[in-house]
Amino acid sequence: MIGERLLLASLAAFWLPAPIVAAQTTSPGPRQSYDQLLQAAETARTENRDGEAVRLFRRALSEQPESEEALWYLATLFYEKQQYADAQDALRQFMTLRGDAGPGWALLGICEFQLKEYSRALNHLQRAMSEGIGDRKELAKPMLYDLMVLLTRFERYDESQALLAYGEPDASLVDPAGLSGLHLPFLPKEIPADKRELVRMAGSAVLAVQAEQYEQAESGFKQLVAAYPNEPGVHFLYGAYLAQRHPEQASSEFQRELEISPFHVLARVRLAEQFIDQQDFARALNLAREAIQLDPKRASAHAFAGEALIGMGHTAEGIKELEFARTEDPTVSRVHWDLMRAYASSGRKDDARREKEEMEKLLRPESPGVPGNPSGSSHGPSGR
Amino acid sequence: MSALLPTLLLSLALANSSADPPRFDVVARQADDARNENRVPEAIRLYREGTNLHPAWADGWWYLGSLFYDQDRFPEAAAAFRHLLTNSHYGGSAHAFVGLCDYETGRYDDALGQLRAWAGAGLPGTQQLRDVGFYHFALLLTRNGQFIESLALIRSMVPRVGDDPAITEAMGLASLRLRDLPENYPAELRERVWLAGKATLYAQQNPAQFARADDFAARLETRYPNQAEVHAFRAMLYGFEKKPAEAEREFREELKISPNHVPALIALGGIDLQRGDNAEGIAFARKAVAVEPGNVGAHHLLGRILLANGDLARAAGELEIAKRLAPNNPPVRFDLAMVYGKMGRTLQARAESDAYRALRRKQTRTPSADGSSQATEEEDAQ
Numbered sequence: 001m002i003g004e005r006l007l008l009a010s011l012a013a014f015w016l017p018a019p020i021v022a023a024q025t026t027s028p029g030p031r032q033s034y035d036q037l038l039q040a041a042e043t044a045r046t047e048n049r050d051g052e053a054v055r056l057f058r059r060a061l062s063e064q065p066e067s068e069e070a071l072w073y074l075a076t077l078f079y080e081k082q083q084y085a086d087a088q089d090a091l092r093q094f095m096t097l098r099g100d101a102g103p104g105w106a107l108l109g110i111c112e113f114q115l116k117e118y119s120r121a122l123n124h125l126q127r128a129m130s131e132g133i134g135d136r137k138e139l140a141k142p143m144l145y146d147l148m149v150l151l152t153r154f155e156r157y158d159e160s161q162a163l164l165a166y167g168e169p170d171a172s173l174v175d176p177a178g179l180s181g182l183h184l185p186f187l188p189k190e191i192p193a194d195k196r197e198l199v200r201m202a203g204s205a206v207l208a209v210q211a212e213q214y215e216q217a218e219s220g221f222k223q224l225v226a227a228y229p230n231e232p233g234v235h236f237l238y239g240a241y242l243a244q245r246h247p248e249q250a251s252s253e254f255q256r257e258l259e260i261s262p263f264h265v266l267a268r269v270r271l272a273e274q275f276i277d278q279q280d281f282a283r284a285l286n287l288a289r290e291a292i293q294l295d296p297k298r299a300s301a302h303a304f305a306g307e308a309l310i311g312m313g314h315t316a317e318g319i320k321e322l323e324f325a326r327t328e329d330p331t332v333s334r335v336h337w338d339l340m341r342a343y344a345s346s347g348r349k350d351d352a353r354r355e356k357e358e359m360e361k362l363l364r365p366e367s368p369g370v371p372g373n374p375s376g377s378s379h380g381p382s383g384r
Numbered sequence: 385m386s387a388l389l390p391t392l393l394l395s396l397a398l399a400n401s402s403a404d405p406p407r408f409d410v411v412a413r414q415a416d417d418a419r420n421e422n423r424v425p426e427a428i429r430l431y432r433e434g435t436n437l438h439p440a441w442a443d444g445w446w447y448l449g450s451l452f453y454d455q456d457r458f459p460e461a462a463a464a465f466r467h468l469l470t471n472s473h474y475g476g477s478a479h480a481f482v483g484l485c486d487y488e489t490g491r492y493d494d495a496l497g498q499l500r501a502w503a504g505a506g507l508p509g510t511q512q513l514r515d516v517g518f519y520h521f522a523l524l525l526t527r528n529g530q531f532i533e534s535l536a537l538i539r540s541m542v543p544r545v546g547d548d549p550a551i552t553e554a555m556g557l558a559s560l561r562l563r564d565l566p567e568n569y570p571a572e573l574r575e576r577v578w579l580a581g582k583a584t585l586y587a588q589q590n591p592a593q594f595a596r597a598d599d600f601a602a603r604l605e606t607r608y609p610n611q612a613e614v615h616a617f618r619a620m621l622y623g624f625e626k627k628p629a630e631a632e633r634e635f636r637e638e639l640k641i642s643p644n645h646v647p648a649l650i651a652l653g654g655i656d657l658q659r660g661d662n663a664e665g666i667a668f669a670r671k672a673v674a675v676e677p678g679n680v681g682a683h684h685l686l687g688r689i690l691l692a693n694g695d696l697a698r699a700a701g702e703l704e705i706a707k708r709l710a711p712n713n714p715p716v717r718f719d720l721a722m723v724y725g726k727m728g729r730t731l732q733a734r735a736e737s738d739a740y741r742a743l744r745r746k747q748t749r750t751p752s753a754d755g756s757s758q759a760t761e762e763e764d765a766q
Contacts, residue, residue, distance in 0.1 A: 066425060066429075092455060092456050092457050093457065095455070096424055096425055096428070096455045096457070097425050099424075115567075116567040116568065117567060118566075118567075119550060120456065153549070154549045154550075155549050185549060185578055186574050186575065186578070187571070187574075189571050190571045190572075190574035190575070192572070192575050192607075195575075232603070261599075262595075262599065263595075263596045263599055294596070295547075297546075
């Protein structure tokens with residue numbers, strides 16, 4: 001955990017202490033009482049008289065129950081003291097008043113992570129991401145870490161890996177990257193003892209890819225495969241890496257993964273992609289359909305089924321699959337590209353134009369869309 | 385002084401009959417406006433004022449509770465919803481919300497009681513409330529040791545919710561008979577819970593995906609061959625798959641690791657009874673009764689084996705204990721009717737037979753999420 005005092009100083013600065021300045025004036029009435037209490041509480045806090053500070057912030061809140069300042073300071077104080085349940089309670093009241101405060105959602109999510117309320121923590125950390133937390137690096141690091149490990153625990157591996165791009169790869173991310181890469185829905189502390197080395201090796205290789213240190217990554221993946229040739233997830237991870245760097249070598253790794261994990265959906269999807277690249281549409285379609293049977297809503301499986309069908313001349317059927325893929329995940333530009341071409345070849349000019357516009361929208365730099373292909377390989381080495 | 389009185393009364397009457405609506409009406413309208421316009425703090429303030437002015441204002445308590453609940457402010461939400469527990473319109477759903485709030489504040493026994501009351505009221509509410517309610521109800525049943533009931537409840541959500549990690553985790557905990565909640569089970573159990581949960585989830589799909597379930601179950605068994613509950617879980621899965629020989633083998637493996645595993649003892653005793661090996665069966669049943677004297681399934685099994693052995697008096701004794709423990713369990717009443725019949729106790733036999741038929745009829749009408757069902761408690765033990 002990062003230095004708590006440092007974080008508190010940064011978080012406290014989130015609130016502009018105008019009322020504290022105002023407290024130095026001496027106007028009579030309840031506002032003065034509230035301001036004086038807030039001033040005294042802040043003084044107690046900075047002098048490390050935490051118990052006194054908590055008492056005074058609470059008194060200030062009894063004067064003004066909707067005081068955003070008092071709730072925020074109280075929450076950060078509890079957070080600093082690792083009293084996460086109390087911090088959570090104050091933050092919930094604060095967020096009722098300030099639903100737009102990204103740092104508040106972040107701090108609330110981090111507290112909930114500590115309290116093992118993982119589902120709620122994930123929602124609130126995602127809310128923090130969408131609201132933004134400004135330039136608070138001290139908050140960004142634990143927030144991204146918690147978010148990444150929670151996305152993995154909730155089996156949202158692609159999104160977890162996409163977060164790697166937000167921060168500098170460092171040693172603390174080895175386990176989260178390894179878990180995400182191997183599709184193991186555990187928190188780092190939940191890794192079984194006999195899988196720690198496996199996860200560490202996988203994570204180091206994934207982080208090397210992220211840092212574009214490909215020689216190190218390649219060597220890491222080779223060591224991983226040699227050490228754990230029969231472990232579920234290992235060959236898929238290596239195959240996904242090879243599909244980016246040496247596509248001609250990827251198929252055998254995906255096939256090996258299917259021997260070990262016969263119900264592996266993504267190995268089928270990525271293998272289907274390989275066959276489409278080789279114009280072997282029949283085999284691609286077969287694999288994509290197997291993937292759909294296992295995971296009926298998997299957008300990428302429908303997308304490759306659509307591409308294969310169109311490649312085989314079954315345009316109408318292919319369009320249906322692509323449209324399903326678009327509905328499930330409208331952020332994949334390749335699907336819009338496929339649909340644009342399929343509509344155009346079917347004489348559906350308006351539909352084709354709409355898809356072109358959607359694709360252009362997604363490819364703009366500020367767009368959250370995923371450029372490239374529906375397997376999401378741009379998300380990292382083990383994408384969807 | 386007395387001369388002033390008529391003037392005062394007149395002015396009061398004029399004040400009351402003025403065109404301004406009473407304060408409560410104004411507040412209620414403003415509260416609704418604030419809520420509809422998503423001005424949450426203001427809406428909360430106004431509903432608080434409105435319910436202070438008019439404590440019988442059910443809509444006010446409902447919206448106040450809902451606003452707090454949506455903000456995760458559970459103690460305040462519970463306090464508001466509690467005002468509605470006896471309300472004819474909101475009462476059923478209010479039980480669900482109070483139960484959910486009690487869960488979130490760690491009052492788990494109270495939460496289970498409230499959710500049972502919700503089930504008793506016919507599970508009213510939106511689909512969203514039913515999903516959240518069922519999920520937490522199931523977790524609490526697991527915590528209470530009612531694993532089969534818990535699994536039945538979660539299973540009812542699977543077609544709609546699908547392959548959801550929270551559902552997987554809930555199924556894993558119940559399948560491994562861990563009386564823990566997702567937020568408090570030990571980290572070292574995570575892999576086991578995940579593997580068991582996935583296996584159960586795929587076995588419960590419609591149509592069942594047994595091959596896929598077996599893939600996860602095999603990984604669980606390979607990884608943890610000497611851990612308690614793993615073989616019993618595998619046996620249960622084989623039971624779903626209608627593979628009795630494999631199920632028996634796994635139950636016997638479980639007994640090597642956990643000699644007092646009551647569900648394994650009862651299952652093996654039942655298998656013995658079916659094949660006529662009553663010597664081993666009665667030993668299993670007696671051990672199950674000794675380990676868990678309050679287990680309905682254990683007494684029921686022992687009664688059935690004694691009946692098969694012709695020991696009618698002792699069979700009646702065991703079945704009567706089972707009946708005391710679970711008076712609403714149809715198979716117990718059926719077997720008791722049979723024993724009484726063989727003993728020539730015709731009136732009692734008829735009474736048990738009638739009770740059996742009535743319970744069966746009632747069961748077909750009862751909602752599946754009735755957490756108070758005694759019959760399922762016995763199935764749990766079996």
